Amino acid sequence: MEISVIASGSNGNSCLIEEKDASILIDAGKSGREIEYRMSNLGKSMENVDAILVTHSHHDHITGAGVLSRRYGVPIYVSNEVYSDAKFKLGESDVKLFSVDKNFKIKKVEIKPVLTSHNVSSCGFVIDKFGLFTDTGIVTRQMKNIIGKLKAVLLESNHDIDMLIRGPYPAFLKQWILSDKGHLSNVHASSLIQDKGKNLDLVLLAHLSGNNNSPEVAEKTFETLVKRKIDFSVCSREKESGCWKI
Ligand SMILES: [Zn+2]
Ligand SMILES: [Zn+2]
Numbered sequence: 001m002e003i004s005v006i007a008s009g010s011n012g013n014s015c016l017i018e019e020k021d022a023s024i025l026i027d028a029g030k031s032g033r034e035i036e037y038r039m040s041n042l043g044k045s046m047e048n049v050d051a052i053l054v055t056h057s058h059h060d061h062i063t064g065a066g067v068l069s070r071r072y073g074v075p076i077y078v079s080n081e082v083y084s085d086a087k088f089k090l091g092e093s094d095v096k097l098f099s100v101d102k103n104f105k106i107k108k109v110e111i112k113p114v115l116t117s118h119n120v121s122s123c124g125f126v127i128d129k130f131g132l133f134t135d136t137g138i139v140t141r142q143m144k145n146i147i148g149k150l151k152a153v154l155l156e157s158n159h160d161i162d163m164l165i166r167g168p169y170p171a172f173l174k175q176w177i178l179s180d181k182g183h184l185s186n187v188h189a190s191s192l193i194q195d196k197g198k199n200l201d202l203v204l205l206a207h208l209s210g211n212n213n214s215p216e217v218a219e220k221t222f223e224t225l226v227k228r229k230i231d232f233s234v235c236s237r238e239k240e241s242g243c244w245k246i
Helices: 032-041 065-072 080-090 141-148 161-165 171-178 186-196 215-225
Strands: 003-006 014-018 023-026 051-053 075-077 095-098 103-106 109-115 123-127 130-133 152-156 202-206 229-232 243-244
Touching: 003 032, 003 152, 003 202, 014 032, 014 080, 014 095, 032 152, 065 075, 065 080, 075 080, 075 202, 109 141, 130 141, 141 186, 152 186, 161 171, 186 202, 202 215, 215 229
Parallel strands: 023 051, 051 075, 075 095, 130 152, 152 202, 202 229
Antiparallel strands: 003 014, 003 243, 014 023, 103 109, 109 123, 123 130
16 A cells, blocks of 8 residues: 655645555545645656545545546545535535445445544544544544554644644634644644554654644654654645655
8 A cells, every 4th residue: 555645734635545456535635736736746646546535524625625526537435424514615526425434445445434523523534554533632432443453544743732822823723722623732643652553653643733833843742752663754734745655
C-alpha cells in the first residue's frame, strides 16, 4: 500500500491510498485544481482514482469532492449522516451511501468506517493496516480498539493546549476546540500512540492548526511522549507532504 498526503491541516485535507486493487482518495478539502496540481507533484493522477471517501461535511474535507467526482466520473462514498449535512456541497455527483457501523468494499478493498467525535457527524477509515483519524475531540472507543492492530496511522495532532489557551481565538472557539466534539491535541495524539499503538511502524501527525500549533511543537511533544522508535512525520499545511509505502 502507498499513502500519499496531498493536503493536511485546518486549511484543507486530502490523502491518497493506493492498493493493488484500488486507489482511494480520502477527503478532497482543497479546490479540484489544487488537488490535481499537488497530485501531479507526487507523480499521481485523479485518472487512476476509483473512489473519493469523505470523512465529514466541513469545507476543509469536502471542497473539491464534487468537482473532482464530476470531472473524472469517480463516485463519492459518504455515510448516511454525513450526506444529510453535505448534500448541498456535493452537488449533482455520483454519491454512494454507507453505514458507519458496517464495513464495505471498493473493488476488492475493504473499508472500515471508525467513529470519531466532532461537532458534525464524522468518521475515520481503516483500510488494511492503515487508519486515518482526524477531526475528533477525543480518542473514541472505536479508535482505541483498532489502533493496536494498525501498522500505520494518519492521526490528528491539531493543537498545543497552552498555545491555544494563550492564543488569539475567542473564548467560545477555544472551548469548542478543547471539547469532546472539537479537535485532538498534540498530547492526546502522542499519548494514544505511546499507550495503544504497539504495532505501529509509521505515524503521520496531521491536521495541524496554523495558529495554535507548529510542526516543531508537535514533533517535540511526540518525541517526549513516545518512547518507542517509530518512523514519524509531521504533515505540511502548505504543500503535499509526500508518499509512504507500508
Ligand atoms: Zn478538518
Ligand atoms: Zn472538521
